[in-house]
Amino acid sequence: MLHRLHRISALLISLYILGHLTNHLIALEGVQAHIAFMKSYRQIYRAALVEPLLLGCALFQVGSGITFIARRWGQRHGFFDRAQAISGGYLAFFLLFHVGAVLYGRTVPGLDTNFYFAAAGLHLGKFPLFFAPYYALAVTAYFTHVACGLRWLLRERLPPPLRDRAALGVMSLGLLLGVTIVATFSGAFYPVRIPAAYCFSGC
């Protein structure tokens, strides 16, 4: 039962994440394009009924995921089985900190948690040493977790070599997207100037 709920909740969160990552890739066109897309997308995911559902699913995903890791602790064998647990563990850590930071940023300093809120950590002082791998690994972990889950679900429909290759392909795509998003927010494709309001420790 818990596995089934974990999958349903994953599906709901994934609907949001696909739009969320598309939003970040749109930053390749420029900061204003990212902000404009986020403004319209917020009409959906910040709607009165949608946002509590999304945040509730994220919390449930963290709790149920940690339960699965604890239940099979020390019993996982093989690359994909271990990759599923490691990526799930990282996603649990990331979701708690990421969503916590966004909610804090919105409510306490009252910031618009837009492009600059995420980019600030990739520009200020030594913060990029933490935030660059933090974001790139999050996207990689998401794709890895989905790939390992689908590989298992399709175990009776596809021959093992094809399943493994498809899963590795999805994981590599995640790494590529993660690195691209971090490079864009870091200013690799155009200069990014962080507004003073987002400079927690000085720009």
Ligand code: HEM
């Ligand atoms: C490169 C990676 C990422 C960046 C730069 C990023 C940035 C952001 C930003 C700026 C917000 C605030 C949105 C708003 O104010 O409307 C946000 C919200 C959020 N992000 Fe991410 N994100 C990244 C990856 C992810 C991933 C991989 C996940 C899920 C595994 C995720 C889950 C969420 C959730 C659940 C919210 C809260 C949505 C809400 O406001 O209700 N993010 N993210």
